[in-house]
Amino acid sequence: MKTLLVPIDHTAAAEHTLAYANKLAVRWPAEVVLLYCHASSAPAPAAAAELAEQEQRLRSLVERLRYQQLARQDGRRIQYRYRLLPGCLHDQVQAEAQRCAADLVVMGLEHIDCGRQAPPGNHAAAIAGLVSCPVLVVPPGRRSLPSRLVFSADFSTLPPSLLPRLSALEGAFPGPLDLVQFYSPTERDRRRPLKQALSQAAAQLTWPAPTTHLLEDDAPLEGISEYCARTQAQLLIIAPADQAQLLRYFDSCYTTTRAYHTQIPVLVLRAVERQPAVACCERCAERLEQAKPAAVLPNYHAIRWA
Incomplete structure (x- = not known):
């Protein structure tokens, strides 16, 4: 099952991001996982109530956009999952992308995280550096899926x-x-x-x-x-x-x-970092140690000191 991870906030631009993700989910097809992170200093009971309220807002937004720009039959085919977490998006997105095995992260060019508005694109660039899957950055505005x-x-x-x-x-x-x-x-x-x-x-x-x-x-x-x-x-x-x-x-x-x-x-597209080689036995460890490039030290004896 292909999975789209969609970090979302409650700004007007977020509707355009979700509408674009909906079209992708129908074409591919794919499941949509909505990730909302809510930074709050309220006590635990009040914070849980805030998250429940935000989830209800998200569900209302999803039900409205599901049929607003898609045919009813297409809208019914999309499967959604909701992940509402306390804290900031940049602290949660890496673990969530791994947890849902995201094939693609779809997020807006403009995004509010931890209650702060970052310069356009900077927040998306930071998220792209945290997850290993590709990240699709969608600018505000209505648009159709690409043909070129x-x-x-x-x-x-x-x-x-x-x-x-x-x-x-x-x-x-x-x-x-x-x-x-x-x-x-x-x-x-x-x-x-x-x-x-x-x-x-x-x-x-x-x-x-x-x-x-x-x-x-x-x-x-x-x-x-x-x-x-x-x-x-x-x-x-x-x-x-x-x-x-x-x-x-x-x-x-x-x-x-x-x-x-x-x-x-x-x-x-982000390159996957090469993991360091791990030796399975003492013989392999010796071979890996020999394969390391020798450190080049300065030859002080060859220097003509004044």
Whole structure:
């Protein structure tokens, strides 16, 4: 059973996030797990009463949106689960994603956590760094499911584990897929290996005949936003190398000026960290110890001291 984990608050933008998740749940199909975290300093009995009240509000919202933008038959097919927890979302989301075996986290570009409003995108970027499954960041506004997708990454350094995980989402996001790789003018001598990496990535994806584009641009973030605007893409897929690169996608200069890539859903793929090797016996432990690179120490005897 495919599972969508949807962190939600009670803002107006949350309705758009849930409406988008509903459409995904019908298309895939998938179960929807609604996660609401309520930070409160009230005593335990009062906090429990607050959570019960919030759950009733969530159920009313679900029943209203279930039939508002979907056919009645589709709305009835969606299965919901409710998880209301005390505390902050960033403290709970990792355990909840593991508990429900989430295939995808769907959350808004703007979200209130611990009673505070973070800059647009920053909170979603923090959540993407906590969970291992892909995170779909949905900006405010009504929108249909994407029919044209763009995947932008450095395919020459892309971890092999990401492509199968992206292929698992092909049923949720069918449509033409463009693979886009940018390189700077100083990297023109790398065009051949970059093009080979693009072709190898396209061959491993389950989308029918994805197209590849190797483009020169010294500002890849502005370049991908312009490319998405030019092709009228409805979904941008990214695989940032680190958290700092992910935060740059949602920088205030882009959200304030309403850059194109902040006006469409962004699917964030996170590389799975490589776990350290564990020895099963003493012989294996010796072999792993020998395989470690030797520390290079300075040769003070070779230095000519003044």
